Amino acid sequence: MAEHYSSFQRGTWRWLFQRLTAVFLVGALGFHFVLLHFVNHAAEISFMGTQARMDQIGYFSLMVVFLVTAAFHGINGVYNALINQGLKGTQRRVVAGVLTLAGVLLVGQGTYVALHMNGFL
Amino acid sequence: MSSSYDRGTVESFGRWQEFSAGMWAWVLHKFTGWILIGYLFTHIAVLSTATQSPEMYTDTLQGLEELVIVRFLEIGLLAVAVFHILNGVRLLMVDLGIGLGSQDKSFYASLVLTAVIALASIPTFLGGVF
Amino acid sequence: MHEHDVIVVGAGGAGLRAAIEAHEEGADVALVTKLHPVRSHTGAAEGGINAALHPEDSWDLHAYDTMKGSDYLGDAPAIDAFAQEAPDEVIQLEHWGMPFSREEDGTVSQRPFGGLSHPRTTYAGAETGHHLLHTMYEQVVKRGIEVYDEWYVSQLAVTEEDDPDERTCYGAVAYEIATGEIHGFYARDGVILATGGLGEVFDHTTNAIACTGDGQAMAYRAGAPMEDMEFVQFHPTTLPSTGVLISEGVRGEGGILYNDEEERFMFEHGYANNEGELASRDVVSRAELTQINEGKGIEDEYVHLDMRHLGEERILDRLENILHLAEDFEGVDGLDEPMPVKPGQHYQMGGIEVDEYGQTCIDGLYAVGECACYSLHGSNRLGGNALPELMVFGSRAGRHVAGAVGEEPEIPTGPGAKSENGSIDAPVNLGGVADPDPVATDGGELATPQDVLEATVEAERERVETLLERDGINHADVREKVQKTMTENVNVFREESNLKQALKDIREARELYQEVAVRDPSRTYNTDILHTIETRNVIDCAEAITVGALAREEFRGAHWRMKHQERKDDEWLKHTMYAWNDGKTDLYYKPVILEGEEQTYEPKERSY
Amino acid sequence: MSTQVTEQTETETEEQTEEQSPGERRREKKEQLQREREQEKSDLLDEAEETVELKIFRYDPEVPEKEEPRFDSFEVPFFEGMTVLDALIYARDTYDSSLTFRHSCRQAVCGSDALFINGKQRLGCKTQMVDLEWPIRIEPLPHQEVVKDLVVDMEHFYEQMHAVEPYFDPDELPDGEREEQRQTPENREKVKLSTRCIWCGACMSSCNVAAGDNQYLGPAAINKAYRFAMDEREGTDRKEDRLRIIEQEHGVWRCQTQFSCTEVCPKDIPLTEHIQELKREAVKSNLKFW
Ligand SMILES: Cc1cc2nc3c(=O)[nH]c(=O)nc-3n(C[C@H](O)[C@H](O)[C@H](O)COP(=O)(O)OP(=O)(O)OC[C@H]3O[C@@H](n4cnc5c(N)ncnc54)[C@H](O)[C@@H]3O)c2cc1C
Ligand code: HEM
Ligand code: SF4
Ligand code: F3S
């Protein structure tokens, strides 16, 4: 029955990281929402404001980490959901590839945008 | 000869009327998770305007914010995020083996809290569009 | 055709144990069972499993208690073997992982039980049988023993010599429930019957609906006599509406019986001045019914069993599932109120006559577990003695069939053991109905084992065809008739006129049975056919019980006769035997063996 | 007692039948019995204060009228304390002997009669009719193939149970003759609930994940693995092996904590809790390797 018996169980790590990222996301997403919808009204957002925040290295790195964790959490979540629906074999490898690629693009593009925002680029 | 009747997944899943709390929580968590990741992609796409020019970024964002529909969508997004967070916390507790006996109550609590928070945020979100 | 060294029919505790042992001895074993093994009724046993484990306890004390409990109708060779091997078997179970209840130091717990001179009932909560059954099934899975589950064995392939002593059993015929196909099973070394009890003969019973006495009836019709069938144990504490058992463990832990007037009648009315509620089952059952008949029952039907004074903690720790049973099946909260209880059929002491290795008089045919009678329990079984019986004799038979036993058995079997003819004044004919009987076949007579098997398979096919094709009455009506008369007339209290009435009713049922037919035309999972065949077995068992009860004119153990209020050792220290030969029945007796290994058991008065 | 009365009528019938042939006599008896039964049945229906309607799923691949699955209705008298199994037996024995379902113990230990009753997996014998909404709808367990009427194919369930190596397998046994292995009462308490499983399959049937992924071990099998993994009498090596089995591809990670297994389990086994505990155990044991 069991498919692989190595001590490195992919299932374990993905499961564990899904939870760990979730814990981080509770704080990060909460903070993000409160800051950009309640403290600063979304309607009043302008590049100036964004840049001011992004110039702080702490805030900037938080946002990047936020992006990375959210991307992992979201994409791994989607992947899990598909596996649970019985995705296997080649199909599954293809989906894994596509999702990883999407994740990398998302994080890449996001970081690229962020670098624009803090004026680095 | 014996043979048997396979009721198929469709019929099996057609039993959603008979779902219990934990099953609904699962469905909703999935649903909200997918919306969130979808939104993340859109969100980055919109923010990408920043790479063109600061003005375009500001215009796009403020332009979107002027649309009533976007304001409503934002309330929806908040609700989705809040539910996903609350139920996510509930799931984390379940993973730690805490309070499994009241998993159904905590699910209902997540729903109620989500509704309350979403309703309470309406003035903030809708402020200034009308 | 399927071929194995050993075919074990039935996968309750006894069957599983036999299969494991035969397998350990190198035999190729198959378990053929009408229920999946874990659905066997052994799973219902609650109270515990007796074994002299403590250093202060000893096997001969256990043997003595068992003999006393049997009211001196047990055979010493069986009792001695049993008491000696029970501790090994219990430890074996522990080594197989059975989750016994534990003491603080990590050793297995034992509790007191009715009729025992030492607390030697090992238990696993109040669900000992469940754990025993599952533990052994797990071992069967571990060993990869082949299991044909949901295959109904309906017939034994036995040669047809006139003298049953000379017959040989070559296998069995099984009906595959899922497909309706009939298969022959050729057994190179032997067939072990382990089909369990026959509670379905009565309508108020703690037994499962699948306990229909199949093994007893099959072996009986093949020529192995039934022994001591009149001894039916009625358990004093069953729930009135369903017959679900409230374990003796409740009384073992200190539960008290009260009548309608809140009297602790076991003491106050002197039924058992020393042991009270913990007196042996027959004593308590009769006490309850006497109270009820005297109008001191609650709603004229039952008495109360109270365990509230034990305290919630102790109850939850040791008797938790009793709370669930009372709640689910009677709607009563045992922590809050006393539980209603009344006597119900519980255990069949008698069964297929076998020696202390489980061999019947037919070569290659064995029987173990509740369907067998090595004469261990005699006229009354002590609580907690059946589970070790399954283990001890299951393993002995398994060893024997695999050829690993050198000794000669001491208990004689078959017509050769007859000491005396019996006779009763039966109001009707007994045994087979005169007409050719297409729905109740016996074995075939042929040269090679395969021929015998083939002929039996053919006969069985014909029987099933006939049942399916013709028109007739529903077996359920016949079964109900038997159950009703047995409950009314062959219950705890027995009177001659009632017993005769029962014989008439059974005869009538037998004749009606000639008209049964199966309405369901399907071959797929046809339970109608199975139940119809089972009903035939119920009838044979009912007759044997009633004949025995009518013959035995004394009061011994579970058997009570209105006009014969004392134990008559001069006349009745003998086993009642009832044999079937080609439709004709024979009642006779064989002596009880009281000379044991360490002691010769002297019949004493049985008082508690 | 009514013995005397019965005896009288008995002798009467016997006298009057003496000249008849056995065949005739039997037919007469049969008719008489049928009349009696019918009378009894209608008496029962009258006597009962209420009757319940059962809507029962019917299917038989071999019988033309039943090839297309359908629901049959049965009217059954209601008595206090009556369970769904009692009602099914009544319907079968009284109206239609081809009505097929598994049953045996009547006391929730054999696990034969897990059914889909009013939209929930329950044991027929453990479900009081009064606790249900009437009419009562009875179907075979969902997510399993139906063999006939209420009987489903359990083979797959058994395979999953067997897949977790469901047998005690200690690293070593005590040397002494007749010496048991020690187990603390606390440890027994820990595995106690998990040992109660009666293999009824209700949990597996209720789990959406198991429905979607046929290879998923399912809550019952995982619980079985828990029963051994947590038993301190088995050594640590064996425990590692057991964790390897349950954290495989179709093992514990599949569980989405839907809780329906826990809700339907007739033995009140906290299945989700056990599955979650095994997930944590697996993580812990993997962290050790890191
Ligand atoms: C409610 C209850 C509580 C009890 N409590 C205790 C207790 O605490 N202590 C104690 O020592 N004893 C107790 N007993 C007694 C004891 O449990 C039984 O005597 C014992 O379990 C019988 O086991 P068995 O293996 O002989 O039969 P069973 O467990 O009944 O098994 C019979 C097997 O035979 C199979 N079978 C039957 N007919 C056929 C056929 N025609 N073809 C194929 N297979 C067939 C069945 O499928 C089943 O697998 C209790 C009994 C009951 C009813
Ligand atoms: C803010 C705090 C968050 C918490 C506490 C949280 C928690 C969780 C948890 C515990 C799971 C796993 C469910 C399971 O496998 O059983 C999950 C799944 C998921 N999450 Fe989150 N999450 C959070 C934020 C987000 C965000 C920001 C996104 C989007 C980017 C997201 C997208 C997803 C997706 C797509 C799934 C998979 C859903 C499925 O099973 O189909 N989550 N979440
Ligand atoms: S875990 Fe519960 S529901 Fe599942 S098979 Fe076992 S007893 Fe039945
Ligand atoms: S229902 Fe299924 S998803 Fe998990 S908690 Fe139970 S196994």
Ligand code: FES
């Ligand atoms: S009949 Fe045994 S569990 Fe219901």
